[in-house]
Amino acid sequence: MNRLYLLGASLVPLLGATRTLSEGVTIGACAALMNSLHQLLLAPLRQRLASWAYVVASLLLLAALACCVQLALRAWLLPLALALGHYPALLCLQCLAADHLLPNPRRWRLLSRFVCAFFATCLLLGASRQWLAEVAGLHLASLAPGALLLLGLLLALYNRLHPGPAHPRRQGTL
Structure with a gap:
């Protein structure tokens, strides 16, 4: 198994916490803040610590960041x-997935693209779920299975609008 299974675990906040546009904006902003602070604070430690010490430092830093984010949300935005x-x-x-999957060269450029894409997906998913639940009357959109279906439809629309070259093994022959 490769390390891409970590990206599947990062779908949980995206699907569960984007019922409305305000929740999507908040979870996207929290993700951007946590990812950027995590990478910024671990940058000086990356070359100085051994692999096991780096993982422990990363986990401790993430626990502290998550506690700070949750305490800040409870202090300023309690209903949300x-x-x-x-x-x-x-x-x-x-x-953790971003830390393990990003290569060392061009790390910040790829991280910024990843964070912007996640934030845009949170916004789009939150707005469309809120519209489908409140305006269109589709209650399934406000539940997590509806979010998974809607995310699949949005990815299919993206693939339809941005077609890439097909792999030679997958091209059909006449």
Whole structure:
């Protein structure tokens, strides 16, 4: 098994915490803040620590960041913090996935693209789920299975609008 299974774990906050546009904005901002602070604070330690010490430092830093984010949400946005539940703490998995999957050269450029794409997906998914649940009357959109179906439809639309070259093994022959 490769390390890409960590990206599947980062879908949990995306699907569970984007019932409305305000929740999508909040979870996207929390993800951007946690990812950027995690990478920024671990940059000086990356070359100085052994692999096991680096993992321990990363986990301790992520625990501290998740606690600070949840305490800040409870202090300033209590109704939204109660609606989000424990999803901001699950952003730690996304930070670990980004830390392990990003290569050392061009790390910041790829991280910024990843964070911007995640934030845009949170916005789009939150807005469309709120519209489908409130305006169109489709109650399934406000539940997690509806979010998974809607995310699949959005990815299919993206693939339709941005076609890439097909792999030679997957091209059909006449």
